[in-house]
Amino acid sequence: MVGRPWLHGRLRNAGFRLTLPRQAILNVFARNPKHLSAEEIFLSVHRNYPGIGLATVYRTLDLLTQMGLVFKFDFGDGRSRYELASEVIKEHHHHMVCTRCGQIIDYSDFMKKEIKFIKELEVELSKKHKFKINSHQIHFYGSCNRCQ
Amino acid sequence: MVGRPWLHGRLRNAGFRLTLPRQAILNVFARNPKHLSAEEIFLSVHRNYPGIGLATVYRTLDLLTQMGLVFKFDFGDGRSRYELASEVIKEHHHHMVCTRCGQIIDYSDFMKKEIKFIKELEVELSKKHKFKINSHQIHFYGSCNRCQ
């Protein structure tokens, strides 16, 4: 699964522990690399560890997000969605959101070009606005294959 | 304020009316061209029209969003934020969000370049994924001038 020793160290350095619930939640991401909502994660974890509560899922997601291990997104469907940070497991990608059926498509087809462009833009923006950029989100909205 | 006859016509064509509450809400946007939350809009409207309720604000925002007159955003602060569509009053821009103080900076400094890039990307993505793209959002997250 996800590289544990690494994670363990990162959490410890920040004064946190890699507990069973937290591992279980990370494993859900590893098994199911999608854009999961808190409830979906809770349900998935609950199958193997019925004892783990929803509040813990929220707390853990918040923790992982703050540590940068997980990204938090809002695709407009009324709940937050989370995915493992690209550095942890997935390649850098952006999103296309179907506003009809809600499907979210990850794409990384033209990433090299995009990243290059974004990087340059970030430099210019940072300079002009004295704004330190840490991350970005690029979302396209429209209708998918099946919904047109 | 915002071009009324135009709006009136657009709403009518879709079977809606340009009522006083709706005008009041549009005027808030015209006076205060920011990224307003429903509650902020409600409070602003409430000063001049104490009779207008929060539910109406939500309904109107929903209507305007569906008609494409207003864009709905989520910058991660737990509430939706709205702004007039670029065609109505503002120039096309993207956003930088300060994750410390929540400030949202509009920028349109390098828009020509960005739009060109996005347009090309959209063509390629549409073709490859058979996905009809209607709109996009580009957000940068980091720390602003004062928060570094």
Add this chain to the structure above:
DNA sequence: CAATTGGTTGATAATGATTTTCATTTTTAT
């Protein structure tokens, strides 16, 4: 012009996601 129709509204209740509380349990440092 009165009657009818259908969009619109305000107030309130309901919903649903997320957060907080708090007593208890687990882990770590002493």
Add this chain to the structure above:
DNA sequence: ATAAAAATGAAAATCATTATCAACCAATTG
């Protein structure tokens, strides 16, 4: 071990948003 610090589950609380519903209002019809 034992005290101190973190973490947890369950339940209550919060907060943004949506649905309900009776009252309104505007436009159309006869």
